[in-house]
Amino acid sequence: MQIDLLSPSSFIGGQPHHQFQWLREHAPVHWHDEPSGRGFWAVTRFEDVWAVDRGFTTYSSEPTIMIADAVGNGGLGPYKMMLMMDPPEHTGFRKLIRSEFTQPAAHLREGRIAELARQIVDAVISKGECDFVADVAGEMPSFVMAELMGLPLDDGRELYKLTETIHTSAEALPPGAGQAAVAKMFEYGMGVIKEKRARPADDLASKLLACEVDGRKLEDPEFLLFFLLLVDAAGDTTRNLLSGGLLALMAEPEKLAWLRADLDARLPAAREELLRWTSPVIYMRRTAKHDAELAGAQIREGDKVVMYFGAANRDPGKFERPDELDLARAPNEHIAFGTGPHGCLGQHIARIEIDAMLREVLIRMRDFELAAEPEWLPSNFISGPKAMPIRFRAAA
């Protein structure tokens, strides 16, 4: 079996499940060469991914969670993004924003998110066709992040375009385009600092600028890294779940009909299954702090250890009939949001966004049909279509 988990072409059309299956069966902790780096261990079984994600005393998130070492903090010197810190430093930073993302806090946003979902479908419903990614799925996370941060909704849309470039593999972009997108994000973030310091409001950006870590205010680069993390983490993940999820439902019309038949009752389990099925975040990397053994493999201090969430989510050792889309699956302890200290902070908001958007789309839009083949994001980090032209009929 030819194993290539680096080339973005391996992820066009979806995650390489045939490679993942071979790896889980023959080499669950597999040494993968890296043409421009030292190589890495690819971890594909659920129980090992779980152990690495929780085992932060052995598997560090520093210096970066990307496979390429060069992808650091966007040139902000010694400053780090929370995603690339270990406890206890990470715990202090996460605490700064945790209260905005609890389940009760997320539920307070439910009404507004439902209203946004209605507006998004209102804008396309009479057209009979649209690019589901840009016109529907992408709009929701862009708007929600803009509202959280206290920014104009149109700016949310522009920031989301930058996120897409940042998550595209470097070889699929013109030279320097990734760094330019990060620089633009920081430039925009500097404007936010200026505006929110002058006119603080009841939003996350103002709160971040006012809060204290270790008895001091955040420095500008620390705010910028928080800003980049939140915009990046919230954008094409949720978008890809929605687009990849609809694509999966369109491929199995009888399951789509079953879901529609009792949407409110069936949506929660279906949403979890779509998360397991699509696993929008392909991987997170850790770096071994000391020698360790993992499923029989000898990991050396400094080795890169890469967790493949999509592979873990199809592990027959964890899930019965893992390659079947079972919208009523229960239990469904997938790991699409990760686990451990870095487990997705936005997961409660993400679930509310997904439910609101799917509810609106499945009730008001009917007879979906692809108007052209979906175009996939050339990325080995984030999985999903970047364009998906569809035709549909408005429900009577």
Ligand code: HEM
């Ligand atoms: C379907 C949508 C989403 C998926 C699949 C997803 C997945 C993930 C994953 C896999 C991680 C890393 C977990 C780990 O290392 O164990 C993560 C981290 C994170 N996510 Fe999400 N995410 C989604 C939506 C969101 C949203 C909507 C937000 C914000 C509103 C968000 C904010 C974050 C943040 C801040 C982190 C970093 C947490 C930390 O370092 O402590 N995510 N997410």
